[in-house]
Amino acid sequence: MTLCVIPARGGSKGVPRKNLLDVGGKPLIVWTIEQALATDGLDVLVSTDDEEIADVARAAGARVPWLRPAELAQDTTPTEPVVRHAIEQVTAERGRPGAVMLLQATSPVRHDDTLARALREFDGLDSMVGVVEQAPFIWQATQPPTAAYDVSARPRRQDLTAETMRYRETGSLYVTRTEVYEQHDNRLGGRIGLFVMAEDEGIDIDTEVDVALAEKFLRRS
Numbered sequence: 001m002t003l004c005v006i007p008a009r010g011g012s013k014g015v016p017r018k019n020l021l022d023v024g025g026k027p028l029i030v031w032t033i034e035q036a037l038a039t040d041g042l043d044v045l046v047s048t049d050d051e052e053i054a055d056v057a058r059a060a061g062a063r064v065p066w067l068r069p070a071e072l073a074q075d076t077t078p079t080e081p082v083v084r085h086a087i088e089q090v091t092a093e094r095g096r097p098g099a100v101m102l103l104q105a106t107s108p109v110r111h112d113d114t115l116a117r118a119l120r121e122f123d124g125l126d127s128m129v130g131v132v133e134q135a136p137f138i139w140q141a142t143q144p145p146t147a148a149y150d151v152s153a154r155p156r157r158q159d160l161t162a163e164t165m166r167y168r169e170t171g172s173l174y175v176t177r178t179e180v181y182e183q184h185d186n187r188l189g190g191r192i193g194l195f196v197m198a199e200d201e202g203i204d205i206d207t208e209v210d211v212a213l214a215e216k217f218l219r220r221s
Helices: 028-037 051-059 079-094 114-121 178-184 208-218
Strands: 002-007 042-047 099-103 127-134 166-177 192-196
Touching (some): 002 028, 028 042, 042 051, 079 099, 079 178, 114 127, 114 166, 114 192, 166 192
């Protein structure tokens, strides 16, 4: 069984109470919980400091066996200590999980088979990061500016291959062996694999525009 951790802090600066925001007729966090519960092999747990989020998560079917300590729910708190705390609590309660799937509730657009496919593709890896394709026409504002591609031999987009394409980390999904968190205090380490997701699965809700865009794609699912 893979531990699935969905972090959901009560505070949010960009969109207030974002995890409970109505998106397509459901609280935002519920989309991710339902996707995880529909995937065999996941122990779905929400880590939150907020009683209302906890109640919504439990009603949706996720486990919320404890509230996250306040020191792990600050604006500056990294995600890794939150996951390690969940690992420690679950280990004491049910035994040490072999791996952790980390899902971001603010990325609600995932296809029906995405999480199951991630578990299958994780075989033989130590960690895996969800990404979407990104053409390499990216510049860095150095002096002088530098490009992520050879400007003297600009490729046509239709000629790009898996090797010449670039990939943007979505933040939506990670799968990591427990020992990577324990040894490196990081969600990524050891043998890292790319988990290529569809373009619409790269939506991350930070603004009201993102909400409208997510609702458009969620209505199709």
